[in-house]
Amino acid sequence: MTGRRMVWQALSLALLLAAWQVAALAAPTATLPPPGLVLAALAKAAVQGDLLHHLTITLARVAVSFALALSVGSALGIALGRVAVLDRLFDGWVVFFLNLPALVTAILCFVWFGLSEGAALAAVALNKIPSVVVTLREGARTLDPGYADMARIYRLGRRKTLRHVVLPQLAPYLMVAARSGLALIWKIVLVVELLGRSDGIGFKLHLFFQGFDVTGILAYSLAFILVIQAIELGLLAPIERKAAQWRD
Numbered sequence: 001m002t003g004r005r006m007v008w009q010a011l012s013l014a015l016l017l018a019a020w021q022v023a024a025l026a027a028p029t030a031t032l033p034p035p036g037l038v039l040a041a042l043a044k045a046a047v048q049g050d051l052l053h054h055l056t057i058t059l060a061r062v063a064v065s066f067a068l069a070l071s072v073g074s075a076l077g078i079a080l081g082r083v084a085v086l087d088r089l090f091d092g093w094v095v096f097f098l099n100l101p102a103l104v105t106a107i108l109c110f111v112w113f114g115l116s117e118g119a120a121l122a123a124v125a126l127n128k129i130p131s132v133v134v135t136l137r138e139g140a141r142t143l144d145p146g147y148a149d150m151a152r153i154y155r156l157g158r159r160k161t162l163r164h165v166v167l168p169q170l171a172p173y174l175m176v177a178a179r180s181g182l183a184l185i186w187k188i189v190l191v192v193e194l195l196g197r198s199d200g201i202g203f204k205l206h207l208f209f210q211g212f213d214v215t216g217i218l219a220y221s222l223a224f225i226l227v228i229q230a231i232e233l234g235l236l237a238p239i240e241r242k243a244a245q246w247r248d
């Protein structure tokens with residue numbers, strides 16, 4: 001991230017905090033606590049260890065679900081994008097699952113497979129796979145046949161062709177799927193935890209909701225948003241820059 005962009009990001013954050021503070025002054029504290037009160041609750045939960053415990057569990061679920069959705073969805077998307085018969089045959093499936101609400105998927109997984117960790121992870125992954133399929137299918141359709149011909153001429157083989165020809169061209173689509181996937185998956189994980197798990201950030205938010213604890217809701221939500229933003233800036237953004245170097 002460049003220095004100028006960092007300045008604008010800091011200015012934007014300061015503006016958000018100022019707007020939050022003004023809104024908190026006009027509303028009851030129980031309804032909208034000020035930023036200082038939320039940060040104090042966040043620090044207290046972090047010191048006590050409760051926040052770290054539930055945050056770690058939720059992040060683990062996000063990581064596993066993200067890996068499953070991205071790997072399975074990418075493989076299916078590339079296959080549909082390169083084989084017309086498969087695309088025509090399963091396009092209806094993609095549309096159906098793409099429009100199936102996450103809440104319905106979560107409820108059905110818990111009903112069919114019980115309130116287990118596997119059911120929770122399956123519900124999250126199944127909700128994201130269709131959108132990954134759509135993104136990678138479009139990317140596979142735009143692959144330059146000239147590069148494929150060159151790979152055949154030089155006899156690179158399937159593995160080297162995939163690594164040096166196909167994946168570099170698909171890198172922008174993979175990053176779109178990864179970014180949108182991360183943004184969607186952590187939200188679905190919270191819903192799944194709220195419905196059928198006894199730990200995690202979603203579980204804690206459910207407890208805070210039952211106690212009308214807005215400060216706790218905002219504190220735990222803020223902690224998770226900060227972690228996801230750190231993953232975006234510290235992991236996804238550098239990977240995207242490195243993947244785009246082949247175009248230079």
